[in-house]
Amino acid sequence: MEVFGDGHRLFIQSMMSRGMMNISEVKEVISECGLDVETEFKDKVVKFVRLINQHIGPINLEIRKGLEEENGQPYYILANTAETSISRLSSTYSPNELELFKKLIESIVENEDGKIGSLAAMNLTDKLEKKIGKEEAENFFNRLEDDRWIRKNTNGKISLSVRSIVELDQYIKDVYPDYVKFCSLCTKLCLQGRGCENCGAKFHIRCSNVFFNKQGSNKTCPEPNCRAPWGQVVIH
Ligand SMILES: [Zn+2]
Ligand SMILES: [Zn+2]
16 A cells, blocks of 8 residues: 655655646656656556645645646646636736737637637737736746646647646636637647537547547548548648
């Protein structure tokens, strides 16, 4: 029986300072705790995180696993379970910055492909009641990227990172019920993915890849009520 100890505390501290960790970062921290990560890592990390969650649950924190929509990479994220609204970020960002972040989220969620161009993002500043300069806005977007709330791809397009998807999932569902789509395979929020031409269902890239790999050469839509020959609209 695993006992809560210094290793788990170290893991929580690392999580708090970074906000999220990828698998190799998790491996690194766990091995620093003296745990052998070479064998049965998956099983060990599940038990390790479960024990931590039992301890931090009463203070409304939870470590959750999420996948980056663009590349399917798994991450562990420290989420606040009590305060789902974006206003809980008010100790990190100014009210005006949070307004801009909200507008950014809105425009990403409303876009079918789940991302917006950097110019469009910059133009969101015009919609703010209290104006902020372009340079200030650019610095703020860089901070959001550094804090791993957003990602910029090689074309400069901005999307929400797995941290936002996991931590702001409830906020996004509550505020944009008419726009959000869910992956038909994993039922989770899906901003960037593939859509079916026939039924309009949307799927994460990774979820649909797993599905199609099992299917072989005659690919059909993963949606059980559709199953039309797969001629997907690629919208990522
Ligand atoms: Zn999915
Ligand atoms: Zn379909």
